[in-house]
Amino acid sequence: MIKHILKSILIASIGLFMACDSPTKTIDKKEKTTALIDYVNPLMGTDSDFSLSNGNTYPAIATPWAMNFWTPQTAKMGDGWAYKYDDKTIRGIKQTHQPSPWINDYAAFSLMAVTGNLKYKEEERASYFSHKAEIVKPNHYSVYLADYDVTAEVSPTERAAHFKFTFPKTDSAFIILDAFYKGSMVKILPKERKIIGYCRNNSGGVPDNFHNYFVAEFDKDFELNHTWGDGWKLIENSTDNKGEHVGAIIGFKTKKGEEVNVKVASSFISHEQAALNLKTEIGNDSFENTKEKAAAAWEKELQRIVIEDDNIDNVRTFYSCLYRVLLFPRKFYEYDATGSVIHYSPYNGEVLPGYMFTDNGFWDTFRAVFPFFNMMYPELNTQIMEGLANTYKESGWLPEWASPGHRDCMIGSNSATIIADAFLKGNMQEKDVSVLLEAVLKNANEVEGRPVNSVGREGANYYNKLGYVPYDVGINENAARTLEYAFADFTIAEMAKKLNKDGVAAHFYKKSYNYKNLFDSSTNLMRGKNEDGTFQSPFNPLKWGDAFTEGNSLHYTWSVFHDTQGLIDLMGGKEIFEAKLDEVFEMPPNFDASYYGFRIHEILEMQIANMGNYAHGNQPIQHMIYLYNYANTSYKAQEKLREVLTKLYSATPDGYCGDEDNGQTSAWYVFSSLGFYPVTPAVNEYVIGSPLFKKATLTLENGKTFVISASNNSEKNVYIESASLNGKPWNNSFLYSDAVQDGGSLEFNMDAVPNKAWASKPENTPYSLSKKLKK
Secondary structure: OOOHHHHHHHHHHHHOOOOOOOOOOOEOOOOOOOOHHHHOOOOOOOOOOOOOOOOOOOOOEOOOOOOOEEEEEOOOOOOOOOOOOOOOEEOEEEEEOOOOOOOOOOOOEEEEEEEOOOOOOHHHHOEEOOHHHEEEEOOEEEEEEOOOOEEEEEEEOOOEEEEEEEEOOEEEEEEEEEOOOOOEEEEEEHHHOEEEEEEOOOOOOOOOOOOEEEEEEEOOOOOEEEEEEHHHEEEOOOOEEEEOOOEEEEEEEEOOOEEEEEEEEEEOOOHHHHHHHHHHHOOOOOHHHHHHHHHHHHHHHHOOEEEEEOOHHHHHHHHHHHHHHOOOOEEOOEEOOOOOEEEEOOOOOOEEEOOOEEOEEHHHHOOOHHHHHHHHOHHHHHHHHHHHHHHHHHHOOOOOEEOOOEOOOOOOOOHHHHHHHHHHOOOOOHHHHHHHHHHHHHHHHOOOOOOOOOOOOOOHHHHHHHOOOOOOOOOOOHHHHHHHHHHHHHHHHHHHHHOOOHHHHHHHHHHHHHHHHHEEOOOOEEOOEOOOOOEOOOOOOOEOOOOOOOOOHHHHOOOOOOOHHHHHHHHOOHHHHHHHHHHHHHOOOOOEOOOOOOOOHHHHHHHHHOOOOOOOOOHHHOOHHHHHHHHOOHHHHHHHHHHHHHHOOOOOOOOOOOOOOOOHHHHHHHHHHHOEEOOOOOOOEEEEOOOOOOEEEEEOOOOOEEEEEEEOOOOOOOEEEEEEEOOEEOOOOEEEHHHHHOOEEEEEEEEOOOOOOOOOOHHHOOOOHHHHHHO
């Protein structure tokens, strides 16, 4: 998604696959011989650029939730689009921590091999490569550097990596370590066959003492060693350098096919910790050992959901999306010599005990990523909650966009939703409950002292006084903020209620109805409202931005996650509500981009999808199709969901329809292809859609299994004719999350003709706050 920093940057500047045909085969659990990792395509979404996102991803060579990723670098240093599928040259394999091109990278450095005349400058050393001579898997990257007749490979651990460079016969083989700009240091230790150093590059959100310390150990003696200093000034036969941008070069003579191995690790704490990370995670392992361990780490997680289906393309897309869901948030902690968990704090610069996670934008991931963790990875989410408590204790605030510390990006108070959902699902340590409740209450009530605008609630003073953030008081995207704050208030109320804090709960339940303050009955849409209580005028529901965030009123009107029935009542009933949903799909993809001054990539992605004004490539509307269930027309949701699953996703470089965003767009696919989706985090329900696969087996962390099967499922049979839960008829268009955790089976019988009678009664609809109160 196009981040808020982009708009300010643009204003400032103005002021100054592996996609190949393969035979269809059955993926059968009993007969499966292919490792699930082999279905993952890390190149999915890499055919992207500033103007059009097909994912805005890069191939992350990493283990799940690793502290460090590695990726081939085709773009110049500092370019957020570090790897673009259509690029033809590669200039290194870099350690990366980038969560999004809009947020950019930090703590990056790279390794590159060259032969012949020494070329070490970034542009000069770049080598032509081809995807035909490239292997891209989560646990292994290999590329043939055509200009140097070298094959470069890397396999990862959580905090280290193992490189292997296969050289030709030459007297001039070189390996280059580029420590990048914004402050770096290198020191070559020839007798120890090591390079140590640090890099300090970042895009914000770091304390003054921020360093990424690295150590690289080689298995071959150095025959020469050079460094370069600022301005790419080569200093021959030198062993150390420090400056704005420095690097190290070592040279060898090699035989044909000779392999040079490099074991690399890093730490945000110290060089000693980096060496410990290397010893602990790689030690004496061979390259193949590291590669196999990384594959095993992925296989362990991917095997948690086993798909059985005869459409190989859909299976590849599923596991490629699941891979993305399991990358972020990043582990920002390490283990000391005693095995205790410690972390460098990106908030106060101290080394402290306990967990820390980072590189996440909750505006995206509160919707489906964290509900997925609560379903499949409760222990991990408990650790993430401890990390959020540590963030609050170390900075005084909860993060909303962290990379690695607080970043000024996006809107909302979505940390509250993530915290409440984890607490209500039982995925929080008792010691963290009071800290995190205090934190979410501070977010909701305090205005002063916020480190950046995205932290806490921008406009909270207006919101708490008027029940909305006004359009005309200089706070952008005010209507979107109001709607998101109202939902966050609901989740706080649910958390307080379970803690028997009835007064707090009543207060926030009342505030959760603030969405009604922006409803314009003359248009049946959400609309910005001025401080004096009048609606903004003129009003164009097709205008992107302005009162809304990366969308328009047609997209944000549905952001009443906790009270869809209340929205239905405001609109005048289910038939009118259903017709309004239909309108979004049936109208042309018209838009007004005047707020941005140009057509942002999200608008273009909506246009080319040919689904009217439905903009699945961005997060605000991704739950919208499921809302047909609340109007007792589930068959419409089933039809449209299947279209999105099969039309807008594929395991190819152009396989997404917009920004992937830390696993959120992938999590939508993972949930939806299983047959349900968490429309309302912090309640005990998923909303049922249209299962894509004939069978999916979920192995839960508690040891139980939940099996989803869909008989007669096919490309045409997208409608639910009937359903049963644990052998008993199920006529609700929702599924209790407890039913999944208890284990059992959900069976669908699919048909090509909609069964309009299924889930057609008012009691069959999913959770709404107004519906609950009416009971």
